[in-house]
Amino acid sequence: MRLLKQKNFLKPKNTDKPMNGPSRCFVSIFAMSLFLSAAFLLAGCSAASHKRIIRIGHNQSTSHPTHIALTAFQDYIHQNLGDRYVVEVYPSELLGSQTDMVQLTQTGAIDYCIASNAILETFSKNYEIFNLPYLFASTESYHHAMDDSSLTAPIFTATEKAGFTAVTWLDAGTRNFYTVNKPIQSPADLKGLKIRVQQSPTNIEMMRLLGGSATPMGFGDVYTALQSNIIDGAENNEMALTDNGHGDVCKYYSYDMHQMVPDILIGNNVFIESLTDEERMIFEEGYRLVNQVQRQEWVNAVSAAIEKAANQQKVQFLYPDQAPFVNACSPLHQSVLENNPAIRPIYDVIQEYNKQYPTTTE
Numbered sequence: 001m002r003l004l005k006q007k008n009f010l011k012p013k014n015t016d017k018p019m020n021g022p023s024r025c026f027v028s029i030f031a032m033s034l035f036l037s038a039a040f041l042l043a044g045c046s047a048a049s050h051k052r053i054i055r056i057g058h059n060q061s062t063s064h065p066t067h068i069a070l071t072a073f074q075d076y077i078h079q080n081l082g083d084r085y086v087v088e089v090y091p092s093e094l095l096g097s098q099t100d101m102v103q104l105t106q107t108g109a110i111d112y113c114i115a116s117n118a119i120l121e122t123f124s125k126n127y128e129i130f131n132l133p134y135l136f137a138s139t140e141s142y143h144h145a146m147d148d149s150s151l152t153a154p155i156f157t158a159t160e161k162a163g164f165t166a167v168t169w170l171d172a173g174t175r176n177f178y179t180v181n182k183p184i185q186s187p188a189d190l191k192g193l194k195i196r197v198q199q200s201p202t203n204i205e206m207m208r209l210l211g212g213s214a215t216p217m218g219f220g221d222v223y224t225a226l227q228s229n230i231i232d233g234a235e236n237n238e239m240a241l242t243d244n245g246h247g248d249v250c251k252y253y254s255y256d257m258h259q260m261v262p263d264i265l266i267g268n269n270v271f272i273e274s275l276t277d278e279e280r281m282i283f284e285e286g287y288r289l290v291n292q293v294q295r296q297e298w299v300n301a302v303s304a305a306i307e308k309a310a311n312q313q314k315v316q317f318l319y320p321d322q323a324p325f326v327n328a329c330s331p332l333h334q335s336v337l338e339n340n341p342a343i344r345p346i347y348d349v350i351q352e353y354n355k356q357y358p359t360t361t362e
């Protein structure tokens, strides 16, 4: 009930458009049920070989660092526990949108999925912290904070009662605005523009503070929305331009650097708790591998995306003064901390990392 309410609250404003309308939702849930029924039949077949199938869903392509990292996990489990488990990785929203996949992980219909930290905020308020604009002073500060398990533990375990736990994080770079035909040089340029944001109250509030019109929708719907002028732009890392084709439509990408929002690998609690101590240690090593492989792949993938976007898609990269964006967003830190004082100690530790690593050099 709570989830349904939250979903409605976050429903995109363009609800009359087919891409997010109730009929599409029904069709996709129906398609997903069919798909999962088929998958369970297959699971039944493999029961003959006494192997438990582990299903992991994500919304990126098969050449994306996220998929490469999950494939490494698949291989690792195969090498170490191949007599007991078979890992299956489903890319490209095959199992539904990220929100659908989180709900499937909650109920145990699938075992793991990758979700952006942004959408996890609707499952636990603690996740709000990593959605704050201009939270991290540099990439180094972001990486050190995310690697600090004493900092992430209260967040990663906050959804245990909801049925899932976060087991590691993945880099999703820095989020910046990109638009079809209006270069964004300052927050004033966002006025009157419909910008797709992730389905999170913090992101909606961020856009309000910056003066644009927030249009929340799932990642898989953004390309069509851009192409059909339902929205004027979006915000994401550089990979969205190339891997998701957004750079075919949007010709201006502005480095305002408003957020570093991690992706999170979450797992179903019942499944995780069913593992023996020995298996759990192997899985934990597997989660570490996901994090390492994804981060190594990420650096080259982003450089390649920038090159392709500039040279083949003819996207112009802009470097606006960040100060007016930072100032416009700053009230959000105060309001989030006031509404959720439990995250204040985590916020304070992040400020220490910011002092230690004030500028990006990586």
Ligand code: GCU
Pocket (backbone or CB within 6 Å): 059, 098, 114, 115, 116, 172, 198, 218, 219, 235, 236, 237, 240, 263
């Ligand atoms: C990034 C992120 C995804 C997220 C997407 C979005 O690509 O890695 O997890 O779904 O942004 O904007 O929705």
